[in-house]
Amino acid sequence: MIMSKKSLYLFDTHSLVFWSNKEIVSKEFIKFFDKQDQQCNLYVSSISFWEIALLVKKGKLEIEDIHAWKNELLKNTNIRLIHPSEAELIDSTLLPDYHNDPFDRALIAQTNHNNFKLVTKNEIIKKYKVPVFWI
Numbered sequence: 001m002i003m004s005k006k007s008l009y010l011f012d013t014h015s016l017v018f019w020s021n022k023e024i025v026s027k028e029f030i031k032f033f034d035k036q037d038q039q040c041n042l043y044v045s046s047i048s049f050w051e052i053a054l055l056v057k058k059g060k061l062e063i064e065d066i067h068a069w070k071n072e073l074l075k076n077t078n079i080r081l082i083h084p085s086e087a088e089l090i091d092s093t094l095l096p097d098y099h100n101d102p103f104d105r106a107l108i109a110q111t112n113h114n115n116f117k118l119v120t121k122n123e124i125i126k127k128y129k130v131p132v133f134w135i
Contacts, residue, residue, distance in 0.1 A: 007117055009118075010043045011079075012122060016052075037079065043079065045083070049066070053066050108128050
């Protein structure tokens with residue numbers, strides 16, 4: 001578990017893509033998370049890269065080379081990559097059935113285990129006892 005008194009943010013997959021591509025979100029959103037990046041307060045789950053790859057495969061997202069995109073993102077930012085633990089994955093299945101998306105459920109569990117704020121605009125996630133953040 002990551003312990004900190006400062007706010008730490010875990011990007012939901014859509015918010016990661018929006019911020020990294022600097023599109024679909026406000027200038028305020030970009031500026032805020034650029035500052036959080038400089039302060040090393042941003043996290044991304046390996047789950048998000050799996051979800052991105054599936055979205056590209058389904059034609060719902062266009063990224064020419066997912067490996068290169070991921071590598072550039074991690075090289076050019078201070079985002080910290082985390083992997084879901086066994087406990088987090090188990091706990092994701094124990095959440096109430098408001099939302100059946102396994103990616104979001106895993107991110108909710110990771111958020112709760114690590115005292116993050118989940119950066120998401122997904123309204124269903126707000127039904128869970130999880131701190132969410134959106135500008």
